[in-house]
Amino acid sequence: MLLELKKLEKRFGGVVALRDGNLQVRPSEVHLLMGENGAGKSTMMKIVAGMQRHDGGEMLLAGEAASFANPKQASLAGIAMVHQESLLAPHLTVGENIFLGREESGALGMVRRSRMMERANQLIRDHDFPLQADWRVDKLSPAGRQLVEICRAIAGEARLLIFDEPTSSLSESETRSVFAIVQRLKEKGAGVIYITHRLEELRTLGDQVTVLRDGATVHSAPLASLTRAELIQHMVGRDLDHLYSRTPQSPGAELLKVSNITRQGVLEDISFTLCAGEIVGLAGLMGAGRTELCRILFGIDEADAGQIEIEGKLLRARSPRDAVRAGVALIPEDRQRTGLATQLPVGWNLTLSSLSAHSRLGTLQAAALSATEQKFISRLRIKTNGPEQRAARLSGGNQQKIVIAKWLARGARIFLFDEPTRGIDVGAKMEVFEVMDSLAREGAAVLMVSSELPELIQVADRILVMRQGRIAGALPGRTTQEEIMSLAAFEKENPLQ
């Protein structure tokens, strides 16, 4: 046995993050670790990677008791981890980040820079990543950073690698490269622990699966012996036999009309409409321009040409403020960075965009504010100790609900959801879909950007597919993944030729 965890425990103050963590990983095994957010997966893996110390239980590495005071010790023991959130030095280059902390040094401790860069480039080429060793990390997209994290983990000769949701921000082809890496690591005899929310990724990859729930291991078995429904059931502890499905209604008045939006090198000639009561999906590969389109609709970037009309009125949004006033809401992809002030209370975040409605002559109306806070906490079933709790303490799904509630409180009518289910657990996903559905029923228009094709198919009334900055086509909601993918990835064949 390469790694064995027995009854591992970890507390943060009064909060028990892990109470009975058990895991057994053999060499040459891809071990999937699943569970809802807050189940204790990341905590357990941070203990293995030396970022945190356990309060109880045992960790055995190749049969010997182990406990790491810091990541360096874990790394020396042959353990590497690819983190979900980027833990890179943004001002350094890709190559410097890959070898950060284990630079090759020559005489007088000087770093052998050119050799390091060469090795980094070799590594990048081996895996066909769209990176270069001398690029600065802060110029990279979230996906690019994730790839650097992966390079960093595989650059050492680790015998146990931990991947924490490595593909959540990656494109299809990048995801395939990651799978190939995992496969290769397995063939070389390393153990791989792979945390994921995406059930679709499982079958091709995993040998064994362990499910955590509420800080305890609830199930561990060969993957082949479990159905998808069984897995979900272990994770959430309740039956989820039917996945989400919504009954579309006939669309109402046109709320948003986008005509010929172009932004040099990013978007070209984008036109579409959104009607009240509609949920429109926006599919496409990474870099197809979906997020960029949302940024323009929300006034963050300006278009070079084209126009946006809201309920027939021309919108000239120079900042999000203008867009918000016109009734547009953005639930951003990167909610920690742009969606929430995580250090502030839940209640403050909830009402941040609607303070004007809750104040008289600039003075906040405490009773009205607290009524709104309570209303949306219960309406969206936000799991929190109360509006005074810091948003940072909540799980990803509950944080997402705060962002949504912020716009509900504002009374927005056009909702742009950018990857609304990224990094949130199955139960919370369903709740997000229900919110989207009720928004549409109440007459809002919803644009849902997602890389999760099954989710798009289940939720959207119709789906726009983007490819290289253009709208490549529109599909009805009840389409297939293959249809979407063929539009997103390939030029349409001309039937006449």
Add this chain to the structure above:
Amino acid sequence: MIPSAMMQRLLPFATLILMFVALCFVPNFLLASNLASVARQTAVINIMALGMTMVIISGGIDLSVGSILAMGGFLGSLAMAKGMPIPVAIATGIAVGALCGFANGFMTTRLRINSFIVTLGTLGAFRGLTLIFANGLPVHEIPPEFSFLGEGNILFLPTVLWVLLACGLLVHFLLEHTKLGRYAFAIGSNPEAAFYAGIPVAFHTTAVYAICGALTGLAGMIEASRLMTGQPTAGQGYELQAIAAVVIGGGSLRGGEGSVIGTLVGAFIMGLLANGSDLLGISPYWQQVIIGAIIILAVSFDELRKRRAV
């Protein structure tokens, strides 16, 4: 048992009370005249620190307050020397301060320059302008009644204490009960999220600097009243004391954290420290070392608390 997070938050208060109790054993400390002088000495820094609290909560910093204090105090005094009534002169001082603060805020938000750099620049520029207006010389022609602001009493308490109380209540109200205050916390905590939430970030940031400037202008008038001169060289180094008061009181230079009560406690800790050292005959050189140590201690306790909390 009090939870440790709560205990850490109460630490500044406990320190203040402990210091006060300890100082009661020092001869002359409890004399009304001594306590009044502590209040008068602390008030100037205290009022500046209130404005600084708002700036720091909004994620910025204002290094130019010492120079703003001098400009406000000098031009206000000049107004009196030119025959303006005292209330108009005080209003002049406040308005000059507000204008300087506005300039800081404007440059920070419109030119998108880091507030540290902007106010480092205006720290020199405002001081230089004041010296140019003054031609290097202080104003002495101040009506004797003006000393009431800095040295007078209302209902047996120093006037400045009442002024401080009013300013404290005002800033507390702004921070806790107005849109401006809520936005200041949001902008300081995560400027990008605030922008994405549709908050007019530039407007409110500028307002915060202008309010800080106005309070500093008022502090400048108090300083002028205490010295009974408009000194163009007044207030040098005060910015560091004001920042120290905010930080000792739990404000975070990363923004999003701070409170009026914390800042007042922080300023009084420094005031008592200075007074106690004077009474005990500790040299002012050592006082600087002690205050420096306290700042570092206060912040490290705070960091420890946060790390445990996460």
